[in-house]
Amino acid sequence: xQYIDPHIHMISRVTDDYHRMAQCGCVAISEPAFWAGFDxxxxxxFRDYFHHLVEVEPKRAALFGIRHFSWLCINAKEAExxxxxxxxxxxxxxxxxRPNVLGIGEIGLNKNTxxxxxxxxxxxDLAAKTDELILIHTPHLEDKxxxxxxxxxxxxxxxxxxxxxxxxxxxxxHTVKLALDNGFWCGMTLYPTTKCTPARxxxxxxxxxxxxxxxxxxxxxxxxxxxxxxxxxxEMRRRGHPETAIQKVVFExxxxxxxxxxxxxxxxxxxxxxK
Amino acid sequence: xxxxxxxxxxxxxxxxxxxxxxxxxxxxxAILDRITRGDAxxxxxxxxxxxxxxxxxxxxxxxxxxxxxxxxxxxSLPYDANxxxxxxxx
Ligand SMILES: [Zn+2]
Numbered sequence: 001x002q003y004i005d006p007h008i009h010m011i012s013r014v015t016d017d018y019h020r021m022a023q024c025g026c027v028a029i030s031e032p033a034f035w036a037g038f039d040x041x042x043x044x045x046f047r048d049y050f051h052h053l054v055e056v057e058p059k060r061a062a063l064f065g066i067r068h069f070s071w072l073c074i075n076a077k078e079a080e081x082x083x084x085x086x087x088x089x090x091x092x093x094x095x096x097x098r099p100n101v102l103g104i105g106e107i108g109l110n111k112n113t114x115x116x117x118x119x120x121x122x123x124x125d126l127a128a129k130t131d132e133l134i135l136i137h138t139p140h141l142e143d144k145x146x147x148x149x150x151x152x153x154x155x156x157x158x159x160x161x162x163x164x165x166x167x168x169x170x171x172x173x174h175t176v177k178l179a180l181d182n183g184f185w186c187g188m189t190l191y192p193t194t195k196c197t198p199a200r201x202x203x204x205x206x207x208x209x210x211x212x213x214x215x216x217x218x219x220x221x222x223x224x225x226x227x228x229x230x231x232x233x234x235e236m237r238r239r240g241h242p243e244t245a246i247q248k249v250v251f252e253x254x255x256x257x258x259x260x261x262x263x264x265x266x267x268x269x270x271x272x273x274x275k
Numbered sequence: 276x277x278x279x280x281x282x283x284x285x286x287x288x289x290x291x292x293x294x295x296x297x298x299x300x301x302x303x304x305a306i307l308d309r310i311t312r313g314d315a316x317x318x319x320x321x322x323x324x325x326x327x328x329x330x331x332x333x334x335x336x337x338x339x340x341x342x343x344x345x346x347x348x349x350x351s352l353p354y355d356a357n358x359x360x361x362x363x364x365x
Contacts, residue, residue: 114359145351150358158363174347181283200343209277236280245279
């Protein structure tokens with residue numbers, strides 16, 4: 001089955017991962033800008049990172065017939081440094097017209113601090129000015145519920161925000177409805193120990209349905225599985241869910257959300273199919 | 276809700292998941308045993324993490340159909356609706 005992994009950090013993965021993802025049916029991925037595992041020393045470090053996201057990864061992905069898209073921002077962890085964040089946000093417009101950029105992300109909260117909230121709002125100001133899609137990281141573990149509530153408060157407080165152009169990511173049992181009931185898209189992250197398992201993600205789908213929901217691996221430099229989306233496909237099949245419903249979650253939904261971006265390009269596989 | 280993704284029949288879920296549930300319960304039991312066996316076990320009684328685990332086990336004994344959500348909330352920090360929301364710059 002063709003699928004899209006809407007959230008994966010390929011900068012931290014080896015080329016063999018692209019190969020195996022393609023073998024499993026992956027036709028497109030999107031890679032949000034995130035924390036590198038260490039705090040960068042200057043805004044120039046982000047310039048190099050953004051260059052990697054818009055130039056290097058699309059070429060590496062294309063070798064395996066995968067379309068690579070990216071999202072730009074300063075992540076919530078480094079957003080604690082407000083002056084660095086403002087320098088990075090000022091640099092983002094230089095990269096926004098690159099052909100694989102889908103929007104602003106993954107912005108969000110980490111420890112739910114005042115500085116993080118300030119920078120979250122300043123990213124939203126930029127997204128409103130440039131009319132970009134927004135991808136949102138919600139905090140981990142004990143901080144998730146509070147952080148997701150705060151993020152929804154900020155989104156609803158900003159009258160420029162169009163909920164159908166926002167995806168709230170890393171939702172779990174206690175936060176999925178905060179996203180969906182307010183009209184936002186949402187993503188479930190299949191990640192060992194700290195987030196969802198494929199089985200729990202399918203439980204969530206059974207409880208909330210298949211509208212405006214997608215699943216991703218968030219594969220990165222931590223112990224994670226770049227083939228987590230195919231695991232979800234297998235779990236849905238094991239439970240007897242029809243292929244049409246599976247395809248909606250792993251392919252049609254991310255496609256529908258991403259197609260709102262002016263710079264979306266159809267996956268190679270779809271273009272070749274119509275020839 | 277999507278009628279195509281109905282929950283699997285309860286007896287089938289039990290049949291398919293029984294060994295997995297047994298295994299995970301044993302893992303929790305073994306973790307608690309390991310804590311008890313370790314030096315300075317008395318110190319953990321003051322640690323909120325142990326009381327959270329005990330509370331979570333009580334949730335498992337209840338009749339709610341949303342035990343996973345309840346456990347998620349148990350392990351969550353409280354939200355204050357009166358926090359100071361930043362002002363958008365139009
Ligand atoms: Zn991420």
